[in-house]
Amino acid sequence: TQSTRPQRLLHAVQKNATRGDPRSVVKAIDNFCRQKEWAMNVGDEKGCILDSVVSEVNPVTVLELGTYCGYSTVRIASLLPPHAKLITLEFNPDYAKIARQVIAWAGLEDKIQLVEGPSGEWIPKMKEQFGVKTFDLVFLDHWKDRYLPDTKLLEDCGLLRKGSILLADNVICPGTPDYLEYVRNSPRYKSQYFKSHLEYTKVEDGLEKSVFLG
Numbered sequence: 001t002q003s004t005r006p007q008r009l010l011h012a013v014q015k016n017a018t019r020g021d022p023r024s025v026v027k028a029i030d031n032f033c034r035q036k037e038w039a040m041n042v043g044d045e046k047g048c049i050l051d052s053v054v055s056e057v058n059p060v061t062v063l064e065l066g067t068y069c070g071y072s073t074v075r076i077a078s079l080l081p082p083h084a085k086l087i088t089l090e091f092n093p094d095y096a097k098i099a100r101q102v103i104a105w106a107g108l109e110d111k112i113q114l115v116e117g118p119s120g121e122w123i124p125k126m127k128e129q130f131g132v133k134t135f136d137l138v139f140l141d142h143w144k145d146r147y148l149p150d151t152k153l154l155e156d157c158g159l160l161r162k163g164s165i166l167l168a169d170n171v172i173c174p175g176t177p178d179y180l181e182y183v184r185n186s187p188r189y190k191s192q193y194f195k196s197h198l199e200y201t202k203v204e205d206g207l208e209k210s211v212f213l214g
């Protein structure tokens, strides 16, 4: 039977990356996507911006919405301090299956909890299920029409504290107009746009970094 793109991406990792070396996993995926097949990873250009935000925030609790094949999951987790935890939500079971194997190849299972299901259901359960008080950093990279409702849900569930950082991918392409309008105009956020390009292309895209003011 025909393999899927995530399966071919995983094989490229297993063929070209060194077990236990997260940076080699990131490099192998970027090379695969540049040379063989485009895939919707945050990519290396936006990935460097992601790295700088993670390093600046030095988060202890991270939430990622949208795991896909685990590229940004591995990228973030490789920069976390020893006892920090990353919870990543993935709705698509086929993506989750691949992501678990990519995360394992990088040797980052201890820092990452991959949860399968929709954000709308799991966000309200974060405190009781995972003992999370608040998130220091949230990386939004799932369905673009879910960014705004899930941000409001995070606020309502008391999962954001003064200084929590939201970092959103694809605010230009495919675009998240309602989310951008909200974080840029709400008095409860200080927002900043990092201009970049859609992964592996010359098309404009960018990340929006928003600090929750409480």
Ligand SMILES: O=C(NCc1cccc(CNc2ccc3[nH]ncc3c2)c1)c1cc(-c2ccc(F)cc2)cc(O)c1O
Pocket: 040, 041, 042, 065, 066, 067, 068, 089, 090, 091, 092, 117, 118, 119, 120, 141, 142, 143, 144, 146, 169, 170, 173, 174, 198, 199
């Ligand atoms: O759409 C995108 N990504 C989201 C996405 C997409 C499909 C499936 C899922 C299933 N995963 C999922 C769903 C709902 C969920 N709720 N909670 C967790 C959770 C997880 C997620 C995307 C598209 C493009 C893009 C495509 C084409 C093009 F021409 C230009 C640009 C570039 C990106 O960087 C992108 O990130």
Ligand SMILES: [Mg+2]
Pocket: 040, 041, 042, 141, 169, 170
């Ligand atoms: Mg994305």
